[in-house]
Amino acid sequence: EAQVTQNPRYLITVTGKKLTVTCSQNMNHEYMSWYRQDPGLGLRQIYYSMNVEVTDKGDVPEGYKVSRKEKRNFPLILESPSPNQTSLYFCASSRLFMNTEAFFGQGTRLTVV
Amino acid sequence: TQLLEQSPQFLSIQEGENLTVYCNSSSVFSSLQWYRQEPGEGPVLLVTVVTGGEVKKLKRLTFQFGDARKDSSLHITAAQPGDTGLYLCAGARDNYGQNFVFGPGTRLSVLP
Numbered sequence: 001e002a003q004v005t006q007n008p009r010y011l012i013t014v015t016g017k018k019l020t021v022t023c024s025q026n027m028n029h030e031y032m033s034w035y036r037q038d039p040g041l042g043l044r045q046i047y048y049s050m051n052v053e054v055t056d057k058g059d060v061p062e063g064y065k066v067s068r069k070e071k072r073n074f075p076l077i078l079e080s081p082s083p084n085q086t087s088l089y090f091c092a093s094s095r096l097f098m099n100t101e102a103f104f105g106q107g108t109r110l111t112v113v
Numbered sequence: 114t115q116l117l118e119q120s121p122q123f124l125s126i127q128e129g130e131n132l133t134v135y136c137n138s139s140s141v142f143s144s145l146q147w148y149r150q151e152p153g154e155g156p157v158l159l160v161t162v163v164t165g166g167e168v169k170k171l172k173r174l175t176f177q178f179g180d181a182r183k184d185s186s187l188h189i190t191a192a193q194p195g196d197t198g199l200y201l202c203a204g205a206r207d208n209y210g211q212n213f214v215f216g217p218g219t220r221l222s223v224l225p
Contacts, residue, residue, distance in 0.1 A: 042201060096211065107155055
């Protein structure tokens with residue numbers, strides 16, 4: 001089954017404790033991205049990657065890191081999480097075609113206390 | 114910065130009613146997509162519109178892209194409880210239709 005898998009689905013952590021949210025897709029997609037979703041603000045892009053070893057900042061990259069060492073994986077790293085990073089996070093992947101469909105993972109609900 | 118606004122923010126209607134939700138911007142987009150998101154899930158693509166004035170139908174859902182490619186509407190005929198969800202529009206910020214900016218969404222509740 002074609003899918004984007006995020007782990008974990010839920011995470012509660014403390015301020016300053018480094019964490020990684022994993023994202024993996026099995027569709028051989030070139031393009032992957034991370035979003036955060038907050039009430040009333042919709043989905044805001046954090047980082048995106050057009051292919052292996054190519055990453056770019058989105059609209060809200062501060063406090064986040066990503067890497068793209070393999071085509072299928074695109075982990076999101078929070079080196080020193082803060083309470084304002086409490087949010088619902090989505091990973092998405094798509095083909096590098098015009099107006100292509102983005103496939104989203106099921107989301108990771110992160111709470112930083 | 115390209116921003117998308119959606120209205121209404123919330124909508125609660127009875128089964129069988131018709132409704133229209135709107136997606137507006139002051140920017141021109143090369144294409145626009147509509148997604149539906151259900152609780153606990155990621156958004157799922159409903160449609161992509163590319164040409165100004167384009168109208169696409171998906172069963173009871175009708176999507177229209179404005180002539181100037183700055184706005185779009187989604188009309189649902191005879192809404193059903195299964196239509197309940199968060200409807201998001203997303204505009205392509207590049208000419209390749211790869212990088213999209215999302216609106217805040219319209220949360221629709223259809224009561225039986």
